[in-house]
Amino acid sequence: MRIKEKVIEKILAVCALLTVLTTVGIILILLVEAVGFFREVSIIEFLTETQWTPLFTQKSYGILPLLAGTFLTSAIAISVALPTGLIIAVYLNEYASKRMKNIVKPLLEVLAVVPTVVYGFFALMIVTPFLKMFIPELSGFNALSPGIVMGIMIIPFVSSLSEDALSSVPGSLRQAAFGMGSTKFQTAFRVMIPAASSGIIVSAILAISRAIGETMIVAIAAGHQARFTLDPTVPIETITAYIVQITMGDVPYGTLAYKTIFAAGITLFIFTFILNNISFWIRSRYQQKYE
Amino acid sequence: MTKYVIILFYIILVIIGVLFLTSCGNEKASDGQLSGEIHIDGSSTVYPITEAVAEEFRKEAGNVRLSVGVSGSGGGFQKMVRGETDINNASREIKASEITLAEKNGIEYLQLSVAFDGLAVIVNPENDWVDYFTVEELNKIWRPEAQSEITLWSQIRDGWPDEEIHLYGPGVASGTYDYFTEVIVGESGSSRGDFTASEDDNVLVQGVATDKYALGFFGLAYFEENQDRLKLIGVDGGSGNAVKPSLKTVSDNTYTPLSRPLFIYVTNKAAQKKNVQSFVNFYLENAPQLAEDVGYIPMPDSAYQVQIEKFNNFSNAADSTVQQ
Numbered sequence: 001m002r003i004k005e006k007v008i009e010k011i012l013a014v015c016a017l018l019t020v021l022t023t024v025g026i027i028l029i030l031l032v033e034a035v036g037f038f039r040e041v042s043i044i045e046f047l048t049e050t051q052w053t054p055l056f057t058q059k060s061y062g063i064l065p066l067l068a069g070t071f072l073t074s075a076i077a078i079s080v081a082l083p084t085g086l087i088i089a090v091y092l093n094e095y096a097s098k099r100m101k102n103i104v105k106p107l108l109e110v111l112a113v114v115p116t117v118v119y120g121f122f123a124l125m126i127v128t129p130f131l132k133m134f135i136p137e138l139s140g141f142n143a144l145s146p147g148i149v150m151g152i153m154i155i156p157f158v159s160s161l162s163e164d165a166l167s168s169v170p171g172s173l174r175q176a177a178f179g180m181g182s183t184k185f186q187t188a189f190r191v192m193i194p195a196a197s198s199g200i201i202v203s204a205i206l207a208i209s210r211a212i213g214e215t216m217i218v219a220i221a222a223g224h225q226a227r228f229t230l231d232p233t234v235p236i237e238t239i240t241a242y243i244v245q246i247t248m249g250d251v252p253y254g255t256l257a258y259k260t261i262f263a264a265g266i267t268l269f270i271f272t273f274i275l276n277n278i279s280f281w282i283r284s285r286y287q288q289k290y291e
Numbered sequence: 292m293t294k295y296v297i298i299l300f301y302i303i304l305v306i307i308g309v310l311f312l313t314s315c316g317n318e319k320a321s322d323g324q325l326s327g328e329i330h331i332d333g334s335s336t337v338y339p340i341t342e343a344v345a346e347e348f349r350k351e352a353g354n355v356r357l358s359v360g361v362s363g364s365g366g367g368f369q370k371m372v373r374g375e376t377d378i379n380n381a382s383r384e385i386k387a388s389e390i391t392l393a394e395k396n397g398i399e400y401l402q403l404s405v406a407f408d409g410l411a412v413i414v415n416p417e418n419d420w421v422d423y424f425t426v427e428e429l430n431k432i433w434r435p436e437a438q439s440e441i442t443l444w445s446q447i448r449d450g451w452p453d454e455e456i457h458l459y460g461p462g463v464a465s466g467t468y469d470y471f472t473e474v475i476v477g478e479s480g481s482s483r484g485d486f487t488a489s490e491d492d493n494v495l496v497q498g499v500a501t502d503k504y505a506l507g508f509f510g511l512a513y514f515e516e517n518q519d520r521l522k523l524i525g526v527d528g529g530s531g532n533a534v535k536p537s538l539k540t541v542s543d544n545t546y547t548p549l550s551r552p553l554f555i556y557v558t559n560k561a562a563q564k565k566n567v568q569s570f571v572n573f574y575l576e577n578a579p580q581l582a583e584d585v586g587y588i589p590m591p592d593s594a595y596q597v598q599i600e601k602f603n604n605f606s607n608a609a610d611s612t613v614q615q
Contacts, residue, residue: 055463055483057435060484128501140501141487223498225487233456235487235498244460248362248490252369286417 030269033262041257046263052226052242055251061260063267065226066281069236070268073147073218075213076232080151083213085158086193089200093166094188105160112156121218123149128221141223141235150217157207165199166192170198198286205279209272215240239268251281324548325352325566330376332360333367334466335492336408336510337380337553339585344494344574349582351573353564361547363490364466365389370555372398378571381554382466383479399559401605403598404580405574406589409511409536410549412524417503420444421452423525423533426548429475432458438483444504452504458486459498459507465490469588471508474548496521511536512586541588548598553587562606571606575599 038046041061049062088108091099128145132138138145169192177187193200223235224245237245243261251257331341338361345357362370364381372377372393384402386392393400412429414421425519428447431437444451461468463480475478487498499507500520514523525533528547540546555574561567568603575598579589 051439051485053438055488056438057481058438058482058484124497132501137503139505142496223487224489224494225485227485234455235502245488251464 015042022032027269030070030262030266033259034266037256037259037263038094040239041263050228052237054257061263062228063264065238066242066264067230067267068228068238069143069218069226069229070212070238070240071235072143072230072232073150073214073238074208076144076147077150077154077211077214078208080148081154081207082156083153084151085203085207086162087160090188090193092163094184094192105163108159109276111153114153116214116216117152117220118236119149120146120217123217123221131225135233137233138222138233139223141221142233143222143236144232146221147231148216149221149231150211150214151215153211153214154207158203159272161206162196162200163205165196165203167261167282168199169195178273198282202283205282209275209279212275213240213268213272215244221246237252239264322353324354325569326354327563327564327566328356328358329564329567329570330358330360331380332362332376332379333378333380333556334364334382334553335490336364336382336467336506337405338467338514338581339512339555340406340578340587341378341380341555341574343585344570344577348570348573352566352569355440355570357570361490363444363462363464364469365464366490371400371556371558372396374398374558374560376565379556379562381556382551383469385555386555399603399609401559401562403555403557403571403575403602404552404590404594405555405598406497406553407589408553408587409456409541409546410467410508410551411511411514411536412526412549413499413507413509413514413521414524415499415503416520416522417504418505418522421524423527423529426475426529429526430477433460433482434474434476435481435483435532438485441483454484457498457502458483459495459502459505459578460486460488460610461492461495462488462490463574467508467510470551470611471549472537482496511541511588515586527544538583538588544599548587552590557602557605558605559605559609562602562609568606571602572599575602 015221046061046063047239048064049060050064051060051062052065053060088104092104096104121147124141127149128138128142131145131148135144173191173195174187177191182190218238219241222238224237224241225235226237226242227234229236242264246257246261309397331345338359342359345359348358350353359380359409360367364379364383365386367376367379367381368385368389369392370376372389374396379400381402385400385433412424432447433439441447442455443453444456446452447456460471462484468482469479472482476482487495489495492509495507495509496513496517499505500517514521523535525535526546526549527533534540534546536546536550541550544550555571557567557571562571575595579592579595582589
C-alpha cells in the first residue's frame with residue numbers, strides 16, 4: 001500500500017517537473033542560440049541601431065524597429081481593452097442583475113476562444129477597410145487595425161480579472177459609501193475601483209503581456225516591414241511577426257539570419273517575464289489589504 | 292433534448308467516417324492505374340501553372356496524390372536537393388551553391404522550361420502621378436544604397452508628391468526577387484531591406500491594392516488576377532519607349548528587361564516513377580493552354596516538343612541506371 005502511494009506521489013512530481021523542465025529547456029535553447037548571435041553582433045548595435053534588415057544586402061541588426069512595432073500594437077490594444085474591460089467589470093459587478101451577469105459573462109469569454117487567425121483576417125478584411133473610411137491615408141497593412149482587434153481579443157482578460165478584484169472588495173466598503181450618501185456611480189468609481197486597484201493593475205499587466213506575445217493577428221494584418229516609427233497608419237513588424245516570417249522562408253539552419261530569431265525571441269521573453277513578475281509582485285504585495 | 296443532439300452528432304460522425312473509409316477502399320481497388328504521391332514545391336510564380344496542371348491531372352489520374360507547396364524558388368531548391376520533393380517550381384535557374392548541395396546528396400535533376408513570365412511593376416489605382424518608370428529610376432529606388440535614403444516619391448522624379456513611398460516586393464527566398472534584383476540592381480539578391488517582403492504574392496497584392504503610396508513588383512499573372520485593384524506601370528528599358536508587359540510584349544521580347552523564362556526541375560529519382568513521368572508529359576502537353584489561362588505567356592509549340600524529348604531521354608537514362 002505504501003509503495004503504491006509512493007509511486008503515485010512520484011508520478012505527480014514528474015508531471016509537475018515536466019512543465020518546469022520545459023520552461024528551463026526553452027530558456028536554455030534561447031540563451032545558447034542568442035549567445036551565438038551576440039558573438040557576431042554586438043549587443044550595443046542590437047539595442048541602439050534603428051534598422052532591422054538581417055536578410056538583405058546592407059545588414060543591420062537593430063531590434064528597435066521590431067520593439068517599436070510590438071510596443072505600438074500592444075499600446076493600441078491595451079488602450080482599447082483597459083477602459084472597455086474596466087467598464088464592463090464595473091457594470092457586471094455594480095449594475096447588472098444576476099441574470100444579466102450570467103448571460104454576459106460567458107458571452108464575453110467567447111471572445112477569448114476565437115482562434116487568433118480568425119481575428120487576423122477580421123482585422124485585415126473588415127476593420128482596416130472600415131477604418132479607411134475615416135482615415136483615407138491608412139495603409140492596407142498598419143498597426144492600428146490589428147491593435148484594435150487585439151484589444152477586443154484581450155477584453156475578457158481585463159474584464160474577468162477586474163471583476164474578480166471588484167467582487168472581492170469587502171461589502172462593508174460599499175455599504176459605507178452608500179451610507180455617506182454616494183450615488184451608485186460615485187461608489188463604483190471613487191470607492192470600489194480604488195479599493196480593487198491592485199487586482200485591476202494585475203489584469204492590465206497580464207493583458208499587456210498577452211498582447212506583446214500575440215502573433216497571428218499582427219503577422220496577418222500589420223505587414224512585414226520593420227520600421228522604426230510610432231505612426232499607426234503604416235506597415236510595421238512586431239517581434240513575433242518577424243519570427244513567423246523567418247520560419248516560413250528558407251533561411252538555412254545555423255546561419256546568422258537564423259540566429260536572429262532567437263535574439264528576437266529572448267528579447268520578447270525578457271519583456272513578458274518582467275511583466276509577469278511585476279504582476280505577481282503586485283498581487284502578493286497588495287492583495288491582503290482588506291482582509 | 293440535448294441527448295438527442297449528441298446522438299445525432301455521433302450518427303453524422305459515423306456516416307462521414309464510413310463514407311471516408313469506402314472512398315479510400317475504392318482507391319485501393321483500382322489497381323493497374325497510376326497511384327502514389329508526387330511532392331512539388333518551390334516558386335510562387337510558377338505555382339499557378341503547376342496547380343492548374345495538377346488539377347487537370349487529378350481528373351485523369353485520381354489516385355495520384357499531388358501536393359503543390361509554395362516556399363519560393365530558393366526554399367523549394369533547398370528541399371529538392373535534400374531529396375524531399377520530386378519536382379521544384381522555379382522562376383530562376385538553380386544556383387551554384389544549390390548545385391553543390393545536390394551533388395553532395397547524389398541528386399541529379401533536369402531543368403524544363405514551361406512558360407514565360409513578365410515581372411509587373413504595380414502601383415495603387417489612386418496613384419495618378421506615375422506614368423512610366425525607367426530602369427534607372429527603378430534602380431534608384433531598389434538598390435541597397437537607397438535604404439532609408441530614398442523614402443519619398445519626390446526623390447524619384449521632380450513633380451511627384453512629397454509623400455512617403457511604401458515598397459512591396461517578394462521575399463529573399465523568391466526567384467522573382469532574385470530575378471528583379473539581377474536585372475534592376477545588377478546583382479542577384481542585392482537590394483534595400485526596408486520594404487514589405489513576402490513570399491506570398493497575395494499579401495503584396497493586398498498591400499498595394501490598399502495603399503495609395505505603394506509601389507510593388509511581382510509576376511504578371513498576379514496582376515491579371517487582380518486587374519481592377521491594381522495599376523500596371525510600363526517600364527522603359529532604355530529604348531525611350533515605356534512598354535507594359537502583355538502576352539505580346541513578353542513573347543516578342545519588347546518588354547525588357549523584366550521578362551524571363553519559368554522552369555520546373557525534376558529529380559532523377561522522381562523521373563523513374565511512372566506517375567511522375569506521366570505527370571511531366573501531361574504538364575508539357577497542356578502547359579501552352581494552361582499557362583495562358585492563368586496569365587502567363589506560353590512558349591512556341593516547337594519549344595515544348597524539345598522539352599518533352601529532353602525529359603524522355605532523362606527518364607530513360609534514370610531508368611537504365613536503376614536496372615544496372
